Amino acid sequence: MTEVRTSEYVGSCEVTDMPNDPFQWDAREDCEVRQILDRIADKWSLLVMALLENGTLRFTELLRLVDGVSQRMLTVTLRQLERDGLVSRTVHPVVPPRVDYSLTDLGRSLNATVLALVTWTESHQSDIAVARARYDESAAS
């Protein structure tokens, strides 16, 4: 194993008071929500999962489809996703080697949930653009 760190953050980071908060997750940096958040927000995970939604792909196919990803980062990303049970990896004992990647049920489940966030962004991107324009303009004082 090379990278695939266990997200072993250090330092405590707990909210001392959070009355009636709709977000039940605490603020520990290693809490479950943070781990999933880090996964879906990292540079390539979401894109890889989106592509695998259409079916099984080989390593090289992903490398070609995810334009801009390095071999190293694709490997690291796939290992993380595999470790979290979101993607399954199948090695075919042939020469040349062939490795297939596909989504697990858990991965498809997460994809569906993330889609809600993508949808929100699409329907509110103009609001954000307007807000930014206003902010940047008034900041240019």
Next chain:
Amino acid sequence: MTEVRTSEYVGSCEVTDMPNDPFQWDAREDCEVRQILDRIADKWSLLVMALLENGTLRFTELLRLVDGVSQRMLTVTLRQLERDGLVSRTVHPVVPPRVDYSLTDLGRSLNATVLALVTWTESHQSDIAVARARYDESAAS
């Protein structure tokens, strides 16, 4: 303005082929989804928004509630959230100065959407824990 970078990533990163993909967002690093993703996934934004869900808070109150955040990062985080129109900032012209922060409607809307993701994580964290344990065990060969 000190930090608050406009997420000015460089380099293109487009998916060349993505047939029937449920994720309609392209893979450009500066696409809207990526920007929102970066915002909700950064270290403090989500936590700040969660706290503001309960009502208006002052800078110092946030600094105390978000245990572990530095003054600098709280400032930067709030500026980003304000720029995106997710949080509103109200300066009271008194001495000592008093600044109130609260969620905008847009911020509340995003919070609600993110909550779905938090819920998903809570109901699937055991699956992920099991998957990780299995992976780590088989990797310890």
Next chain:
DNA sequence: CGGAATCCACGCCGATACTG
């Protein structure tokens, strides 16, 4: 083909000091 290992650059973020 599908990696693993190494080196390195850049950006995030924390610590600290200073200010209206």
Next chain:
DNA sequence: CAGTATCGGCGTGGATTCCG
């Protein structure tokens, strides 16, 4: 009180090289 400015560590990720 609510910032701003500066410095520096360190983690993420890109480029490159080598391997089964």
